[in-house]
Amino acid sequence: MSLTAFGKPSRLSPARRSHAVPRLRRWPRHLWMPGLALLVSLAALLPLGFIGWVAVRTGWATASALVFRPRVGELLLNTAMLMALTVPACAVLALALAWLTERSDLPGARVWAWLAVAPLAVPAFVHGYAWVTLIPSLHGLFAGVLVSVLAYSAFLYLPIVAALRRCDPALEDVAASLGLSPWRVFRRVVLPQLRLALCGGSLLIGLHLLAEYGLFAMIRFDTFTTAIMDQFQSAYNGPAASMLGAVLALCCLGLLGLEAGARGGERYARLGGGAARPPRRHRLGRARLACLLLPATVSLLALGVPLVTLARWLAAGGAGVWRLPEIGMALGQTGLLAATGAVVATLAAIPMAWLSVRAPGRLQRALEGCNYVVGSLPGVVVALALVAATVQVRALYQTVATIVLAYVLMFLPRAMLSLRASIAQAPAELEQAATSLGRSPARALWTVTIRLAAPGAAAGMALVALGITNELTATQMLAPSGTQTLATTFWAYTGEIDYASAAPYALLMVLFSLPMTWLLHAQSRRATGR
Amino acid sequence: MSFLSLTALGKRYGAVAALDGVTLEVPAGGRTAIVGPSGSGKTTLLRLIAGFEAPDAGRITLGGELLADGPAAVPAHRRGVGVVMQDGALFPHLSVADNIGFGLERGAARRAARIAELMAMVGLDAAMRARRPDALSGGQQQRVALARALARQPRLMLLDEPFSALDTALRASTRKAVSDLLSGAGITTILVTHDQAEALSFADQVAVMGAGRLLQVGTPQALYERPLTPMVASFLGEAIILVARLAGGRAECALGLIPVADRDMDGRRHGLARIMLRPEQVELAEDGVAAEVAEVAFGGNVCTVSVRLCGGDATALTLRRAGLGVPAVGTIVRLRVAGAAHVFADAP
Numbered sequence: 001m002s003l004t005a006f007g008k009p010s011r012l013s014p015a016r017r018s019h020a021v022p023r024l025r026r027w028p029r030h031l032w033m034p035g036l037a038l039l040v041s042l043a044a045l046l047p048l049g050f051i052g053w054v055a056v057r058t059g060w061a062t063a064s065a066l067v068f069r070p071r072v073g074e075l076l077l078n079t080a081m082l083m084a085l086t087v088p089a090c091a092v093l094a095l096a097l098a099w100l101t102e103r104s105d106l107p108g109a110r111v112w113a114w115l116a117v118a119p120l121a122v123p124a125f126v127h128g129y130a131w132v133t134l135i136p137s138l139h140g141l142f143a144g145v146l147v148s149v150l151a152y153s154a155f156l157y158l159p160i161v162a163a164l165r166r167c168d169p170a171l172e173d174v175a176a177s178l179g180l181s182p183w184r185v186f187r188r189v190v191l192p193q194l195r196l197a198l199c200g201g202s203l204l205i206g207l208h209l210l211a212e213y214g215l216f217a218m219i220r221f222d223t224f225t226t227a228i229m230d231q232f233q234s235a236y237n238g239p240a241a242s243m244l245g246a247v248l249a250l251c252c253l254g255l256l257g258l259e260a261g262a263r264g265g266e267r268y269a270r271l272g273g274g275a276a277r278p279p280r281r282h283r284l285g286r287a288r289l290a291c292l293l294l295p296a297t298v299s300l301l302a303l304g305v306p307l308v309t310l311a312r313w314l315a316a317g318g319a320g321v322w323r324l325p326e327i328g329m330a331l332g333q334t335g336l337l338a339a340t341g342a343v344v345a346t347l348a349a350i351p352m353a354w355l356s357v358r359a360p361g362r363l364q365r366a367l368e369g370c371n372y373v374v375g376s377l378p379g380v381v382v383a384l385a386l387v388a389a390t391v392q393v394r395a396l397y398q399t400v401a402t403i404v405l406a407y408v409l410m411f412l413p414r415a416m417l418s419l420r421a422s423i424a425q426a427p428a429e430l431e432q433a434a435t436s437l438g439r440s441p442a443r444a445l446w447t448v449t450i451r452l453a454a455p456g457a458a459a460g461m462a463l464v465a466l467g468i469t470n471e472l473t474a475t476q477m478l479a480p481s482g483t484q485t486l487a488t489t490f491w492a493y494t495g496e497i498d499y500a501s502a503a504p505y506a507l508l509m510v511l512f513s514l515p516m517t518w519l520l521h522a523q524s525r526r527a528t529g530r
Numbered sequence: 531m532s533f534l535s536l537t538a539l540g541k542r543y544g545a546v547a548a549l550d551g552v553t554l555e556v557p558a559g560g561r562t563a564i565v566g567p568s569g570s571g572k573t574t575l576l577r578l579i580a581g582f583e584a585p586d587a588g589r590i591t592l593g594g595e596l597l598a599d600g601p602a603a604v605p606a607h608r609r610g611v612g613v614v615m616q617d618g619a620l621f622p623h624l625s626v627a628d629n630i631g632f633g634l635e636r637g638a639a640r641r642a643a644r645i646a647e648l649m650a651m652v653g654l655d656a657a658m659r660a661r662r663p664d665a666l667s668g669g670q671q672q673r674v675a676l677a678r679a680l681a682r683q684p685r686l687m688l689l690d691e692p693f694s695a696l697d698t699a700l701r702a703s704t705r706k707a708v709s710d711l712l713s714g715a716g717i718t719t720i721l722v723t724h725d726q727a728e729a730l731s732f733a734d735q736v737a738v739m740g741a742g743r744l745l746q747v748g749t750p751q752a753l754y755e756r757p758l759t760p761m762v763a764s765f766l767g768e769a770i771i772l773v774a775r776l777a778g779g780r781a782e783c784a785l786g787l788i789p790v791a792d793r794d795m796d797g798r799r800h801g802l803a804r805i806m807l808r809p810e811q812v813e814l815a816e817d818g819v820a821a822e823v824a825e826v827a828f829g830g831n832v833c834t835v836s837v838r839l840c841g842g843d844a845t846a847l848t849l850r851r852a853g854l855g856v857p858a859v860g861t862i863v864r865l866r867v868a869g870a871a872h873v874f875a876d877a878p
Contacts, residue, residue, distance in 0.1 A: 170619040173582045174675075176606035177613040178633030179682055185607075188632075192623050266623040280583070 032442075034363065036351035041367040043348075044374040044409055050385030051249050054242040066243040075224050075244070079251065081141055082209055082223065086148045087202050093149060094156035094201065095194070097298065099186075100291055102164045105281045107288065112295040113161070117521040119302040120154045121513040123470040125214025125491070126506045127151040127302075130309035132218045133499050139220040147219060150302040152208055156201030162524040163197035164190075169279040182282070193268050203259040210252055211378030213473045214491060224248040225380050225473065232384070232477060245384040252377055310503050310510070317500030326489070327504060334485040337475075338465035340400070341407035345415040345464045346457050348408055350450070353419035358428055368416075375413035379474035382406050386478055403478045410474065411467045415460040422456020423449060459519070466516045470509055533558035533718050534579070534686060539588035541574055548574040549585070550742040556718060556735070558593075561709065563721045563729035563750075565765065566739030572722045575739070576688050579720065580613050581606035593685060612684030612717075614692045618675040620663035626674055627659040633682045648677040653707060669700045676708060680715070687712060689721040693728060705732055726766045730754060738762050754808075756791075756872055763806050763872075770807040770847055774871070781805050781871050784845045785812070786819050791870040805871040809850045814857070815866035821847070823861045837863065 055063055066072075094116075100106045101113040119127075127147050131138055167190060175185045213225045224244055231241035284291050314321070352371060355364045374382070386406050390397040426449045434444035450457075472487045479488070486505045493502035534556040541549040548571045556562045564572045577583045579590060584603035591597060592611070597604045620629050631645045638644070649656060652673040663671055672692050679687060689708070693701045709732055712719045723729050729736050730750040737747045746758045757763035760771050774783035776799050781788050783805060790805070821837040824846065833856045839845045840862065847865075857863050 168619065170615050171621060173577075173580070173606065174613060174615060174619045174678075175632070176582065177580055177609070177611055177688075178678065179607050179610070180633070181607050182605070189621065192621075195623075268623055 033351050033354055034359075037355050037364070037367050040348045040352060040412075041370045043405075044371050044412065046389065047249070047374055047377055047382050047385035047409065048370075050242075050388055051246045051381075054239070054246055054388070058239050058243065062239060063243055066240055067247060071227075072244070072247060075222060075227055076247075076251075078141070078221065079210065079223055082144055082148070082221070083206055085141070085145045086152070086209060087205055089145065089149045090153040090156050090205055091198055091202060093153045093298065094160055095198075097153075097295055098157055098160040098164055100295060102161055103279060103282055104284050104291065105288075106284065106291055106295070112299070113525070114518075114521055115299040115303060116157050116295065117154050117517060117524075118299075118514075119151060119306075120520065121510050121517040122151070122303070122306045123214075123487070123506075123509050123513070124148075124151045124208070124212050125218060125472060125487075126310075126509065127306055128215035128218030129490075129494055129499070129502065129506065130306040133313065134305060134309055141221060143219045144216055144221040147215060148205075148209060148212075150298070150305075151215065152205045153298075153302075155204045155208070156198070158520060158524045159197035159201045160194055163194050164279075165525070167193050167279065169277060172279075192266075195266070196263055196268060199259050199263040203255060206255045206259075207252060207376050207378075210248060210255070211380070211473075213380065218494070224251070225378055228380050228384070229473065229476075232380075242384055242388065245381045249377055249381050252381075253373065256373065256376060306510075310507055313500045313503035314507065317503060321501045321504055323501075326484075327508070330484045330486050330489045330505065331508070333483060334469055334487075337400075337403065337407070337479075337483075337485060338468040341404050341411065341468045342415075342461035342465040344404055345408045345411050346419065346461050349412055349415040349419050349460065353416050353423050353453075354445070354449070356416075356420055357423045371412050371416060374409055375411070377410075379406070379410055379471060380477070382409050383474040383477035398478065398480045400480060403475065403480075403483075406474045406478050407464070407468050407471070410471070411464040414463040414467060415457075418456045418460030418463065419453060422453040422459075425456075426452035462516060462519075466513060469512055532556065533560075533593055534720075535589075535591045536575075536579070537589040537591075539575070539578060539585045539590070541571075541578060541583070541585050547742050549578070552588070552739075552742075552744050554737055554744060554747060556720065559713075559716045559718055560735055561712065561719045561721065561733045562735040562737060563723060563733035564737045564739060565723055565726055565729040566745075567765070568724060570739040571742040572724075572739050573690060574742075576613075576690055576720065576722045579686070580611050580688055581609045610682065610685045612679030612682065612687045614672065614675045614679050614687070614689045616691045617668075617695050618663070618671040618692075620671055620674055620678075622663055624663075625659065626654070626661050626663065626666070629663065629674055630677045630681055632678055644681065648681055651680065651711065652677045668695050668697075669704055672696065672704060676711075680711075680717075684717065687717050687719045689719065691723050692721075694723070694725070701728075730766065736766075738765060740765075757806070758875065760804065760806070760874060763874075768809050768848060768850075770809060770812065772805055772807070772845070774803060774805045774873075776800055776803050776873065781873065783871075784819070784839055784843070785865060785867055788867050789870045790873055799873065802877060804874045804876070806874065807867060807871055809848060811868050812847065812849050813866050813868055814849075814851070814863050816864060818864040818866035821863055821865050823857045823859050823863060826856055826859055828856070837865070839865075 058066070097112070097116045101109045101116065106112060122130075127150060131143070131147050171189050171193075172185050175189045176182070180188060210223070211225060212223075213229055216223050216226050217229070224247065228241050228244045228248065231238060231244065235241070352364075352368055356368055383406055386402055387397075390399075390402050396402050430448045430452070431444045434448045435441060439447065469485075470487055472491055475483070475485055475488055476491070479485070486509050490502045490505035490509070493499070493505070532555040536552055536554045539549050539552040540547070552571075552575060554562075564575060566572045574583070578585050578598065581597065581604060584601045585598055587600055589596065589599050590603075592609070597609060621632065624632065626649075627645050630648055631641055634641050634644060645659070646656060649659070654670065654673050654677065658666070658670070663674065666674065672695075675692070692708070693705050696704055705728060721729070721732055733750060735747065736750050736753050738745045738753065740761065746753060746762050753762065754766050757766060757769075760769070763769040763771065772783045772785065774781035774788075776790065779790055781790050781803070785807075788805070788807075820840040822840060823835060824838050825836040827834040831852065833851050835849045835851050835856060837847050837849060839847070
């Protein structure tokens with residue numbers, strides 16, 4: 001083709017040409033995505049709105065009378081003591097276990113690594129049940145600390161292991177060549193690199209300590225959550241419970257702020273290209289046997305005690321505790337609630353996850369922040385907010401819709417994290433290619449991105465479903481009367497001191513949680529592709 | 531006088547012998563380069579000297595002090611050996627000043643002054659004190675790593691391919707700066723590299739490694755001119771290796787009669803041998819052996835000219851020529867050899 005062919009004046013008249021071009025659109029194509037994300041975030045803000053509303057409705061005089069009283073001080077002290085003892089103990093234990101399984105020549109390190117994570121498969125209130133039925137006199141702060149450390153230290157072990165695997169051993173070599181003894185290398189080079197893992201894991205444990213009801217009720221140790229449940233059961237929606245809920249929510253927000261401050265802005269990722277050499281394992285030498293005692297003791301207490309207790313109660317109960325119609329009913333209801341909650345939470349997470357990958361910005365970060373803050377609030381606070389909201393709309397009070405909404409608010413971050421990671425792996429170019437092939441943006445999103453993100457979405461759904469299966473407080477407060485999930489039936493039997501009848505439900509919850517625990521364990525080890 | 535001695539060092543990883551009977555003497559204040567292809571064991575050797583790992587067999591002594599005798603070894607932090615790693619291995623969570631001062635006692639009186647002194651020594655601007663390592667260029671990161679290693683006034687400095695992450699221009703200038711700095715301070719230095727040009731220009735002693743063994747040790751010039759084996763010859767630069775018949779102090783080969791370097795003629799060797807010429811020894815001339823230009827690769831100031839000898843077995847040679855006046859492909863040129871050929875000890 002000659003150049004002049006391009007230079008020829010168009011035969012189309014200016015007017016006709018303007019019709020030939022599709023009408024320009026002023027708005028970005030995916031405006032409905034931020035819109036949906038905004039909607040979900042507003043819904044997520046409900047519990048925070050509730051706190052404000054309670055404070056306003058109650059009035060300053062009543063509110064201050066309810067907040068500034070010895071009982072609240074006592075609960076605050078209990079909570080503070082519990083945190084101050086449990087979190088550092090978990091950190092030391094997790095650090096020791098992680099170092100032994102990752103950086104030393106401990107015999108059977110791989111098995112001990114799995115055993116260190118496995119206690120996560122046992123819901124905290126089942127840990128409590130196991131210990132209380134083993135030693136009925138066990139109660140108070142130290143019992144609470146003991147059982148919490150056993151139940152929760154894996155939340156710190158997992159990120160520490162992942163961080164240890166990412167550490168570049170060249171830094172440790174250099175520090176040694178600069179005259180630092182192994183202990184000082186650990187303190188000045190390894191430990192700072194574990195800071196994010198320590199902060200993140202500690203936050204997670206702190207939030208669990210604030211939110212947990214069953215464990216501390218079993219062990220007879222008063223926290224905000226147990227006090228709120230007591231109040232709620234004696235007078236639902238009373239201002240006393242609501243104000244305690246508000247203080248509890250403030251504790252959570254304080255914890256989030258504390259963690260954000262503690263993690264700092266340092267960079268910890270390895271500088272430079274190439275792959276780091278695998279870390280060397282330290283020789284334990286004669287200390288080997290002594291070192292074996294630590295993981296062995298922890299496994300015995302954190303896994304042995306629950307499993308032996310369960311086995312004992314199952315044996316004591318015999319065939320009689322396997323009331324199949326009742327168990328089947330609980331399984332069915334749990335499955336239905338878990339599946340519905342998981343699907344709704346994942347659908348609700350799509351707009352936010354998509355935005356955070358494809359159009360990150362200030363608005364998106366703010367909306368995402370809302371969801372995480374609400375996701376970190378205890379179930380009891382979310383439930384109180386929904387009770388307060390639904391008593392205004394009687395038709396919604398104690399319905400499946402309300403409890404599913406509560407689950408979505410509580411577990412949305414789990415769905416969002418998995419979804420975001422997998423959407424990030426579906427490149428925007430594929431979506432663009434689909435639109436260039438004539439698909440509308442919405443269809444392109446659905447047929448390309450969502451299709452590719454499906455495995456991540458499924459993993460997220462499984463995490464949400466597991467959370468719902470083991471959820472106790474919100475379910476007790478919000479589910480339609482007559483609802484029997486595994487957790488609530490287990491709880492009802494332990495309330496009647498019928499520990500044998502409770503055992504099958506505990507066993508089922510443990511079995512359901514095992515695959516997910518294995519997945520988390522595998523993920524922490526895969527952090528470096530090894 | 532030998533400052534660092536390695537005696538019969540051996541190290542295995544499972545079935546693989548990473549080091550096999552390595553013996554090396556490093557003089558005090560000298561600069562030694564250890565070169566070899568990937569996987570030849572040079573980094574393992576460096577890690578044994580640094581104390582990051584212990585040998586399975588052999589001894590390491592530094593300044594008369596025994597550092598390792600088989601698996602019994604002094605740990606790295608008690609050796610006083612400085613190390614600069616390939617990509618610096620700076621602590622990402624510490625500032626430049628804290629990186630440099632890492633090995634100094636935290637309460638030391640002159641700590642800040644010493645850090646400033648070290649930064650000036652390696653040519654880092656004082657304004658960079660508070661910067662984070664990720665805000666530095668590759669060359670600056672290496673300077674910080676060097677200052678950090680110098681801070682403790684090490685007896686021995688180990689450099690593990692510290693220039694390989696830098697671009698070509700920066701590489702030469704950084705290498706020169708480091709070399710001058712270490713010589714000035716009188717610190718014995720060992721450089722590990724897979725870049726022969728770097729080894730030859732940096733060191734006053736070069737050790738070539740292959741498959742866990744030391745193949746040859748000597749001055750850069752001696753190794754370049756008189757390699758023991760064709761493998762060492764080609765590792766240290768391009769080499770033309772030909773079969774020749776030796777007689778009367780001369781070698782008869784495809785390039786004609788070439789004088790043989792005197793020292794290779796101990797015992798007046800006769801008969802078949804392999805000889806080596808460096809490409810720069812072969813010149814285009816008015817007269818000499820005829821060859822046809824087969825290929826020319828233009829490379830700016832230096833071009834690569836591949837020629838095939840006319841007649842005989844059409845031996846192919848690769849020559850280096852200045853960019854100006856490179857003959858065209860197909861031209862018949864005449865080749866003349868300058869200087870003498872090196873004769874390998876082994877028979878062809």
